[in-house]
Amino acid sequence: MVIHGEKIFTGHQDNKIRVWKLNEKQKVLACVATLPTFSDRLMKIVFAKNYVEIRRHRMCTWVHHVDVVSCLALSKDGTMIYSGSWDRTFKVWRTSDYKCLESVWNAHDDAINAIVVSHDCVYTGSADRKIKVWTRHNGEKKHKLVDTLEKHKSAVNALALSTDGSILYSGACDRSIIVWEKPRGGDDDARHMVVAGALRGHSKAILCINVVGDVVFSGSxxxxxxxxKRGIDGKSYLCLGILEGHKGPIKCLAVALENGTSSSHGGTSYLVEAENRKIHRSKSDEPHVTGSKSFARISDEESQKNKGVPPSRGRMYCLTRTNKQGIVHAKAAKVVIR
Structure with missing residues (x-):
């Protein structure tokens, strides 16, 4: 899912991308477009050159995805939407009129599971265990492959970029998160990534990653x-906390900087103070949290103490407890957001 202004773009198992907009009167989301649009399809079916072979003896126009749309990404300037699919292709769509501008066929040898965009590159992660780096220079219509990153031992499921695009995080079924960085060299290597480290600790596949400043969140x-947390040296990483409580795999993570909450697929919310790299600890196994946009309060029945946390842009909060090894674990705290 990608949010762009008042519109929401979603990818679906029926091979389509849908655009939604909030109906102010009814307070519901209304579907305003389906990609590829009817006009886009109509323009392409006329000419034979617009058809590609997707399977033996089966043809389709290049604007169509022919398998699940697994990932979406928005360009930095907001003018383009990138879609990745299990059909091994990624496509480029214009956000103003939803026209498909480009389709990169056979971008990978297997399904594309993740896609992220920096100011000058597109990164795609695939079940073929590879991450590919694509770029399109000014004036060019097609993306070109500039690098292939190979380190994972199994399917790549998740990708995330640091704010400045200099660090790439990739999560895979091999239970590891690989940290890639741009080498400090000449301009010829400016778009290439090299392995800078690995984050290990999850016992099963990494399914999603989100980055806020120098704090990385991973769901498994x-x-x-x-x-x-990335260290001051920019190379070392420390596991600040392990949030437990979901009864199923963590398939997606979202960070809301304005409201001060992080959310995850599964139904339980956890609050984390990320701006100051702190985790507020509670001695109770079942602490109670109340909060709003202006204040968050931790109620610990065991210690009979209430701790208030003042608001700050970019903060998130969580309740945790610490074991003897110093690792922070979180119980499924009762969270009420008023």
């Missing part, structure tokens, strides 16, 4: 969320 099939 092991039903936990891990919080990692």
């Amino acid at each position: 099939a092991d039903k936990t969320i891990r919080i990692w």
